[in-house]
Amino acid sequence: MVDLGGWSTGAVEYDSQVVKTVGLISLAFLALWMFRSKRPSANFSLEELTTTNTGLSNVPSSSARANLDKLANEVLEPLRERFGPIIISSGYRSPATNAAVGGVSDSAHLSGSAIDAFAEDGTSAATMAAWLYDSSLPLNQVLIYWNKGHLHIARDTGGTPYRRDFKETFDGGKTWNAWKPGGRRIT
Numbered sequence: 001m002v003d004l005g006g007w008s009t010g011a012v013e014y015d016s017q018v019v020k021t022v023g024l025i026s027l028a029f030l031a032l033w034m035f036r037s038k039r040p041s042a043n044f045s046l047e048e049l050t051t052t053n054t055g056l057s058n059v060p061s062s063s064a065r066a067n068l069d070k071l072a073n074e075v076l077e078p079l080r081e082r083f084g085p086i087i088i089s090s091g092y093r094s095p096a097t098n099a100a101v102g103g104v105s106d107s108a109h110l111s112g113s114a115i116d117a118f119a120e121d122g123t124s125a126a127t128m129a130a131w132l133y134d135s136s137l138p139l140n141q142v143l144i145y146w147n148k149g150h151l152h153i154a155r156d157t158g159g160t161p162y163r164r165d166f167k168e169t170f171d172g173g174k175t176w177n178a179w180k181p182g183g184r185r186i187t
């Protein structure tokens with residue numbers, strides 16, 4: 001308590017301490033809200049990158065969110081710049097969401113490092129895959145789902161690289177093509 005010529009400022013000090021504390025807590029929540037609600041990149045929203053038609057909760061962890069931001073900025077924005085608007089059919093998947101759509105248990109979608117997408121203007125998945133193949137973007141794997149015309153695009157996160165390899169394989173009887181060791185270029 002400070003004595004200012006007979007004026008007690010005790011109540012004022014107490015109030016300002018409360019104001020400070022409430023202010024700091026509010027700022028912390030505001031920062032958290034801004035972090036959570038910040039767009040992953042200029043042209044891709046969090047809603048697009050977490051879209052799911054399963055009806056399940058699909059909220060990324062902070063590390064998956066950080067991966068989504070990198071995927072959007074380092075891979076999706078350059079792809080969009082070349083081919084125009086990109087429609088995401090599947091992005092981040094929670095374990096339950098991944099299981100519901102039949103994703104493999106080690107899917108890069110689980111860590112927010114992969115998306116399935118197609119070009120809004122109808123550019124073929126093969127055309128985009130060929131461009132990605134020749135690009136210097138940080139890619140780990142690109143798959144073409146021929147049955148849907150969608151691309152699976154996974155960012156290089158330092159794991160085993162599949163980039164610049166290509167091989168035919170099968171997905172539940174539906175042919176899809178992947179870059180894998182010992183492969184060749186998509187033409």
Ligand SMILES: [Zn+2]
Pocket residue numbers: 090109114115116151152153
């Ligand atoms: Zn995928």
